[in-house]
Amino acid sequence: MAHVLLIDDDPDLIAEQVRHAFPAPGHRVEVARTGAAGLDRVRDAPPDVVLLDLRLPDRTGLEVYEEIRAVDARIPVVFVTLSKNADAAIEAMKRGAFDYLFKPLNPAQLRSVVGEALEVARRMREPAVLAETLPEEDVSGAIVGACPAMREVYKAIGRVAAQDVPVLVTGESGTGKELVARAIYQHGRRSRAPFLALNCAAIPENLLESELFGHEKGAFTGADRRRIGKFEQCSGGTLFLDEIGDMPLALQSKMLRVLQEQTFERVGGGETIKTDVRIISATHRDLKAVAADGRFRSDLYYRLGVFTIQLPALRERGDDLPVLVQHFVRRFNRELGRDVRDVSAEALDRLRAYSWPGNLRELQSVLKQALLGAAGSVLLPAMLPELATGPEPVVGIVPPAERSGLEDFIRGRLAEGTETLHDDAHRELDRVLLPLVMEHTRGNQLQAAKILGVARQTLRRRLRELHITPRFTDGSEEDSD
Numbered sequence: 001m002a003h004v005l006l007i008d009d010d011p012d013l014i015a016e017q018v019r020h021a022f023p024a025p026g027h028r029v030e031v032a033r034t035g036a037a038g039l040d041r042v043r044d045a046p047p048d049v050v051l052l053d054l055r056l057p058d059r060t061g062l063e064v065y066e067e068i069r070a071v072d073a074r075i076p077v078v079f080v081t082l083s084k085n086a087d088a089a090i091e092a093m094k095r096g097a098f099d100y101l102f103k104p105l106n107p108a109q110l111r112s113v114v115g116e117a118l119e120v121a122r123r124m125r126e127p128a129v130l131a132e133t134l135p136e137e138d139v140s141g142a143i144v145g146a147c148p149a150m151r152e153v154y155k156a157i158g159r160v161a162a163q164d165v166p167v168l169v170t171g172e173s174g175t176g177k178e179l180v181a182r183a184i185y186q187h188g189r190r191s192r193a194p195f196l197a198l199n200c201a202a203i204p205e206n207l208l209e210s211e212l213f214g215h216e217k218g219a220f221t222g223a224d225r226r227r228i229g230k231f232e233q234c235s236g237g238t239l240f241l242d243e244i245g246d247m248p249l250a251l252q253s254k255m256l257r258v259l260q261e262q263t264f265e266r267v268g269g270g271e272t273i274k275t276d277v278r279i280i281s282a283t284h285r286d287l288k289a290v291a292a293d294g295r296f297r298s299d300l301y302y303r304l305g306v307f308t309i310q311l312p313a314l315r316e317r318g319d320d321l322p323v324l325v326q327h328f329v330r331r332f333n334r335e336l337g338r339d340v341r342d343v344s345a346e347a348l349d350r351l352r353a354y355s356w357p358g359n360l361r362e363l364q365s366v367l368k369q370a371l372l373g374a375a376g377s378v379l380l381p382a383m384l385p386e387l388a389t390g391p392e393p394v395v396g397i398v399p400p401a402e403r404s405g406l407e408d409f410i411r412g413r414l415a416e417g418t419e420t421l422h423d424d425a426h427r428e429l430d431r432v433l434l435p436l437v438m439e440h441t442r443g444n445q446l447q448a449a450k451i452l453g454v455a456r457q458t459l460r461r462r463l464r465e466l467h468i469t470p471r472f473t474d475g476s477e478e479d480s481d
């Protein structure tokens, strides 16, 4: 259960908004009215995220923030303040605060900023243990597998984690690069400091520079106040740069300088800022080849890849497949309320025969789909979705947790240039929303339509248009209500 602590002397309205955005039973929202009471709570039971008012009756929000950091620097702190106090909020970000929100709170911003902070907290805390055999107690987020190539990966993590050098993690999409980055962080010297992540492919070029390095007020149209970037915010910690191979050339020289000198300037600013960040980067591309093509600076490639960990594709992991299947089945049993205890030999053969272009992420998706349609305690081949086709064989329920955010999607489309963004964004939203609601109603369309507040025909049409064809317990593709 995610734990949010709100420290605010006048918390009633905000607490209600936070509880509404992050409801029980998945979340617990606790309130403290003074800095001292808040700090007591932090010491007793460190929350996943703190929402902190800048003005408190007994001391300033910044003082409380510094004390929270002294207790545990990993707790993401989001300041809540009146917009006239923006300068203090920016100062807090310079010292490593996660973000700030202005009162009165905008519900969408609240959900997005605190949601992101909870995700950051999860990344830091969820153990990415190295499990060579399947753990008795299932640990979600654990690295599973003991094939020779994975053993090499574990050795490499062990060797490099404590050395505080940059690490480049490569491997096809869905092979577990982020999981490995978290394992390096958790076993590294900076494990008590923050771990922030940024996907370079999901953010348009002009925004990426300011996400990384920040900007000064007036640096470009729309820059109405100073912004602190990840390099400044994360000083002392570890920054995970996913899809580094997609970083625009123009930004790469600035990156190189941070790696060489640990200094940079905010966009539109003259002040040279010193930082101390460990960089773990990842890419599904062959960065050496991209560098040879001139699309990635070779000097940056050599700096980032001082130590490289290459993750094997799932099809190269031999006997890890059954172990991974068992691991995910166990996890999805719990998540979906199923009780599948065995996977039949024929079903396993079918899984073995497939080439898994989407790797572990695709395996998860296939098993989730199979479990949604499973009746009884054995997983049979008939419960598996079609696996024979090309690179995108899985039609149906895509696990929502594995999807990139709607915001990333919109930013990506804006960067590409589009004239159909409204339709595209609604379609993307439905791709997340409809499977979730259908999962909630166990495939009952009538009930799902009622929850959504749309006619059943509309829901059917939308499911058809989006090729969402969940299978249900009787093996059919539609419910019969």
Ligand SMILES: Nc1ncnc2c1ncn2[C@@H]1O[C@H](COP(=O)(O)OP(=O)(O)OP(=O)(O)O)[C@@H](O)[C@H]1O
Pocket: 141, 142, 143, 144, 145, 171, 172, 173, 174, 175, 176, 177, 178, 179, 180, 242, 284, 327, 360, 361, 364
């Ligand atoms: N060895 C493993 N054992 C158990 N789960 C794993 C393993 N490797 C990956 N996973 C799970 O598979 C999913 C995909 O992993 P992850 O996001 O780390 O892949 P990635 O290589 O970073 O993907 P992408 O390139 O698409 O960003 C995650 O849910 C992760 O927890």
